[in-house]
Amino acid sequence: MAAFLFRVLILCGFLAVSLISSSQALTCTSQKFTNNKLYNHCSDLTQLSSYLHWTYDASKSSLSIAFVSSPSKTDGWISWAINPTSTGMAGSQTLVAFKDSNGSMVVKTYNISSYSSILESKLSFDVTDMTADYSNGQMRIFAAITLPESLGTTINQVWQIGPAVTDGFPAKHDFLAQNLASKGTLDLLNGQSNTASGTDSRTKRKNIHGILNGVSWGILFPVGVIIARYLRTFESADPAWFYLHASCQLSAYAIGVAGWVTGLKLGSESVGVQYSDHRNLGITLFSLATVQMCALFLRPKKEHKFRLYWNIYHHSIGYTIIVISIINILKGFHILSPEKMWKSAYIAVILAIGGLAIVLEAITWIIVLRRKKTNSK
The missing domain is CATH 2.60.40.1210 (Cellobiose dehydrogenase, cytochrome domain)
Incomplete structure (x- = not known):
């Protein structure tokens, strides 16, 4: 046992020396020239x-x-x-x-x-x-x-x-x-x-831009889709699910507009610096989200003959927005280069939302199939 402890102490000593020497190598005072x-x-x-x-x-x-x-x-x-x-x-x-x-x-x-x-x-x-x-x-x-x-x-x-x-x-x-x-x-x-001196304030604006867009398109919008897709299955949740869905998506859009405007401001201040993919995806995302908001005022009644086509248009654009938003937020992380934990935290949130969607998908299918079976009887 004593021999084992002695070896551990020696190993710790070597590690301490290596850490000290590596930290010294990272300063200019230790650098010498040939x-x-x-x-x-x-x-x-x-x-x-x-x-x-x-x-x-x-x-x-x-x-x-x-x-x-x-x-x-x-x-x-x-x-x-x-x-x-x-x-x-x-x-x-x-x-x-x-x-x-x-x-x-x-x-x-x-x-x-x-x-x-x-x-x-x-x-x-x-x-x-x-x-x-x-x-x-x-x-x-x-x-x-x-x-x-x-x-x-x-x-x-x-x-x-x-x-x-x-x-x-x-x-x-x-x-x-x-x-x-x-x-x-x-x-x-x-x-x-x-x-x-201008670097800190600009970095803060970039962080604000990233937070606004991450919360709006990256979190609130997918949550709004989950509310619409799964709560409507429960008859007792009608029409509460619709108002929750509409409130969530309108909030996401409002915050997203603020993030988009912040991005435009940052772009105008960065003469000669362009993130073409990030910018183009952002413009596409904002345009689709604006069209999606119009769906709230163009929504036909359930029995209307065009309701099927409206559903296809509304659902297709909604899922497209989610995919584009996740891709563009990850591109934003690459541009901003924050500490790794922030990107990991966002990925964890998205995985949690995705996991919740899978569980709710299974539950709602069970409910729908049982309901169909009861109705057929």
């Missing part, structure tokens, strides 16, 4: 597991940097940029590193005048000693930059990673939350790196 370069300051950047080391000589307005990050795929690219005029990508002066066709690392400069215009060219300030290397899944950019005095000692920085390089040109990066938030300010003298 060229033995040393820098006065370093910062663990807030997004994309990236790091920046720098030394600033105020007398010469000279900035030496080492940017460290991992591309999203092995043959991808990394970039670090200064934006002299704004806080985002548009207008930034960019250094991009990637593997050339012969396998060696190269650094190229790009003047990103707009989201649709990315040109390889000289930057608006002098850059020398540009080199790059790659090891252990990480790429590093080294450069010396002569900054214009007009920039001052606090600059706007932008960093990014991408998945591939096609014909010597970096392919588009992902547009996930962390990609869009990879920007901020850099205090060259005091050694401080801060996230851009």
Whole structure:
């Protein structure tokens, strides 16, 4: 028994050492470079597991940097940029590193005048000693930059990673939350790196957009369908089931409209950033839901000759909305990249609703078959 406890203690010790060493490896202060370069300051950047080391000589307005990050795929690219005029990508002066066709690392400069215009060219300030290397899944950019005095000692920085390089040109990066938030300010003298102030409020609006649409189309709407499909089987629930169904669907539509408007606002603020599939599914979903709401006013009486066709139209659109909403909400999770538990929680709710529907389906079929048998007698 003592020997067993001794082995457990040794194992725990090894685990503790490995955890401590891995946590230290995730900070810029523990990073060393093969060229033995040393820098006065370093910062663990807030997004994309990236790091920046720098030394600033105020007398010469000279900035030496080492940017460290991992591309999203092995043959991808990394970039670090200064934006002299704004806080985002548009207008930034960019250094991009990637593997050339012969396998060696190269650094190229790009003047990103707009989201649709990315040109390889000289930057608006002098850059020398540009080199790059790659090891252990990480790429590093080294450069010396002569900054214009007009920039001052606090600059706007932008960093990014991408998945591939096609014909010597970096392919588009992902547009996930962390990609869009990879920007901020850099205090060259005091050694401080801060996230851009507009990121938090925008992220909050995205979260609101996701919550509104998740609750409306993703939860309330399927619950409303369950009410209509299964409660109507019980004669004692008529007409209460109809009012419950209508109330649930109208509430889902009202909340969904708020979520849709929030999405339009976010889209108008994201010039050059498009989530085509998510947007198109959202437009389709909202259009079908609007048509579905019209069914409330076009509903013929039960004995009317067109009631069968109305039922087919109403039920088909309803089930289509459920399928599209679940697909689009999952796409929204991919875009927003929240903590995994939120996506897991939504999937659990959907599975619970689906399980409830299966149980109620079996119960209602039993009731209907018994009722038919009684009527036949």
